[in-house]
Amino acid sequence: MEVFKNKTFSFSKEIFVRFVLAASMAFAFVACGDDGGSNVPVGYGVxxxxxxxxxxxxxxxxxxxxxxxxxxxxxxxQLQNMQVFGNGMRYMSSGATPANNPGNMYSGPVAIRGNFVANGPLVDQSGRCQLPPGNYQISSNSVGSMSMGILELPDLILTPGNIRIQIVQGIMHQQATRLMGIIKIVQVNGMPCDPRFSDNLF
Known part of the structure; x- marks a missing residue:
């Protein structure tokens, strides 16, 4: 069996300085990405x-x-693969353990994107708003908020179609993988819906 042994490598001072400069430049390019140097930390999107x-x-x-x-x-x-984005500078990662609910580690503005599935036609009590069954993309039309696992998303949009919904009184549970709350369909194709056009989420 071969045993790896520690060896001491020696570099000239010039080679060492060149190595440090090259590594510094590489790190700077990775950290800045292609956004022109906006100081976005590595691993964050733009x-x-x-x-x-x-x-x-x-x-x-x-x-x-x-x-x-x-x-x-x-x-x-059904709401599927609902990704919640916030400002990473507000995320309290210190002291986090697997037992902590990730939703409790953030407090600040949020926006989401994901999938909305209607497994049948949805019609409000007035009959004016009718949402056809199908798969929709859901995203934030304006900013929401999240604090200690409480989620408020007052202005979401579904595409295709001109469909506006809200998620209010949202409470994240099961390690922030499930949401309990109220979903409201506010507008379909520009038509305001009955205020009672809502349901509970689990």
Whole structure:
């Protein structure tokens, strides 16, 4: 069996200085990425929320702070792969353990993106708002908030279609992988919906 032995390598001073300079430059390019040197920490995206109103603080240091799913009792509405993004500078990672709920480690503005599945036609009590069954992309139209696992998303948009929804009184549980709360369909194709057009999420 071969045994690896420690060896001492010697470099000239000139080679050592060149190595340090090259490593420093490489680190600078990685840290800055292709955004022109915006000082975004390594591992963070840039502008992930696009045109989300009020999401500038998130876009400065975007960090995915949780991913959850949810559904109503009947299963006619499902939220899948809901990625929650916040400002990474507000994430309290020190002292985090597997027993901690990741949702409790963040307090600040948030935006989301994910999938909304309607497993049947959804119609409000007035009959004006009718959401066809299908798969929709869901994203934040304006900034929401999250604090100690409590999530408020007052302005979400579904595509395709001009569909606006809200998620309110959201409580993250099961290590921030599930969400309990209320989902409201506010507008379909520009038509305001009945205020009672809502359901509980689990």
């Amino acid at each position: 502008g992930v929320m696009g045109a989300c109103a009020g999401c500038q603080e998130i876009n400065q240091y975007p960090m995915q702070v949780a991913t959850f799913s949810a559904a109503n009792t009947q299963g006619t509405v």
